[in-house]
Every structure is written in C-alpha cells, then in structure tokens.
Amino acid sequence: MRDPAVRKDLPWLVVHTVPGTPLCAAVPDAWGQVVNWPTAPVWWRLAAAGRDAIIPLGVDSWGKAIAALCAGIGFAVAAAAVTRPLTRAHAAMSRRLLTARPPREQLAE
Numbered sequence: 001m002r003d004p005a006v007r008k009d010l011p012w013l014v015v016h017t018v019p020g021t022p023l024c025a026a027v028p029d030a031w032g033q034v035v036n037w038p039t040a041p042v043w044w045r046l047a048a049a050g051r052d053a054i055i056p057l058g059v060d061s062w063g064k065a066i067a068a069l070c071a072g073i074g075f076a077v078a079a080a081a082v083t084r085p086l087t088r089a090h091a092a093m094s095r096r097l098l099t100a101r102p103p104r105e106q107l108a109e
Helices: 004-017 020-036 040-046 062-098 102-108
Strands: none
Touching: 004 020, 004 062, 020 062, 040 062
C-alpha cells in the first residue's frame, strides 16, 4: 500500500470492475445481436426446432421474420453508435486514473 502505483491501481480496479465489466460486456453482446436478429429469417426456415433459442421473438411467420430483420438493423445502428463512445470513455477513465502526476513523475525520473 505504500507504493504510489498500487494506490493508483486500486481505484482503477474498482472503477474498472464495477461499471466497466457490464459496459465492456454490452459491446460484444450488442454486436452478437446484430448477427442473431437479421439472420432469424434464415434460422426460422432451417432450424425449426431450436428457433426460439436464437432470439426472444418467436419467429413463426414471414411478418415476424421481417420484424426480426428490421430489429437487427436497429441493433446494428445502436451498436455502431455505442461502441466508439464506450471505448473512448473507458480509455479516458483508465488514462485519468493510471497516469502519473507531473511532480511525482519528475521526481521518479
């Protein structure tokens, strides 16, 4: 605990773990939905037995298949809009918490 690097790492670890884990999981999950929803019409026709496990919408008609395709396009737009701000926010937070302060950095050199 006397090491200044440890005193910087501990707050970063708490901030990174608590909100960072769900936020970092949200991006790959959003992109997974981009794949799942638009391909629902294909799965509806090819995998009739397990089609309800792919997306929560029970695709059993062409109308629902088209709705799933449209939802997938919406997920793509949302995932594209969210990915860059979340990664930049995470990088800025990490940079702020882990960067050495100028006076101490000069003393360390």
